[in-house]
Amino acid sequence: EAGVAQSPRYKIIEKRQSVAFWCNPISGHATLYWYQQILGQGPKLLIQFQNNGVVDDSQLPKDRFSAERLKGVDSTLKIQPAKLEDSAVYLCASSLGVGATNQPQHFGDGTRLSIL
Amino acid sequence: DQQVKQNSPSLSVQEGRISILNCDYTNSMFDYFLWYKKYPAEGPTFLISISSIKDKNEDGRFTVFLNKSAKHLSLHIVPSQPGDSAVYFCAADNYGQNFVFGPGTRLSVLP
Numbered sequence: 376e377a378g379v380a381q382s383p384r385y386k387i388i389e390k391r392q393s394v395a396f397w398c399n400p401i402s403g404h405a406t407l408y409w410y411q412q413i414l415g416q417g418p419k420l421l422i423q424f425q426n427n428g429v430v431d432d433s434q435l436p437k438d439r440f441s442a443e444r445l446k447g448v449d450s451t452l453k454i455q456p457a458k459l460e461d462s463a464v465y466l467c468a469s470s471l472g473v474g475a476t477n478q479p480q481h482f483g484d485g486t487r488l489s490i491l
Numbered sequence: 492d493q494q495v496k497q498n499s500p501s502l503s504v505q506e507g508r509i510s511i512l513n514c515d516y517t518n519s520m521f522d523y524f525l526w527y528k529k530y531p532a533e534g535p536t537f538l539i540s541i542s543s544i545k546d547k548n549e550d551g552r553f554t555v556f557l558n559k560s561a562k563h564l565s566l567h568i569v570p571s572q573p574g575d576s577a578v579y580f581c582a583a584d585n586y587g588q589n590f591v592f593g594p595g596t597r598l599s600v601l602p
Binding site for chain 1: 495522523525527532533534535536537540542580582584586587588589590591592593594595
């Protein structure tokens with residue numbers, strides 16, 4: 376089966392600019408996650424969707440970050456305006472979700488964002 | 492406050508020997524634990540998991556042990572191979588509501 380697809384792989388922008396990342400989860404996976412991974416740290420959950428509804432966005436900096444999953448499949452994560460501390464790898468993951476307990480998350484290869 | 496801790500940032504092991512990676516957690520509500528392996532420029536890859544109702548799970552060369560009373564789990568790799576060199580992340584889940592990763596341990600398997 377095809378894995379989680381993310382694009383772009385790399386992005387370089389200047390601070391105060393905006394940027395968007397795209398994710399296509401594994402087919403049939405109801406739950407989708409966005410993580411931020413700063414160099415030397417573990418991934419930190421930003422937002423979790425169940426189909427097209429938000430389950431948890433408690434760690435999403437809502438003044439500058441937004442995410443949507445309008446049709447319950449693809450998702451986009453946006454940063455506007457970007458700050459220097461947003462430099463990180465942004466990972467998307469998916470899992471079976473509804474009705475399926477104890478299921479692992481499967482990750483894409485991420486987007487490496489560099490802020491100048 | 493780190494809910495999932497991996498106190499060893501790095502570990503070096505000789506090829507063919509056992510690698511033991513450790514993980515501690517603080518939240519007693521976690522009911523599902525996972526290990527992920529990550530190569531540079533790739534996303535984490537799921538390796539093995541264990542439910543809180545078990546104390547051991549094996550998959551080939553990989554075994555995960557869970558000690559709930561000590562809030563501790565470990566990953567054993569036997570025998571270690573050079574291709575196992577990667578960063579290993581421990582993760583814990585609370586009934587699908589709170590998925591937390593540790594900071595990772597970099598394993599180097601020396602030929």
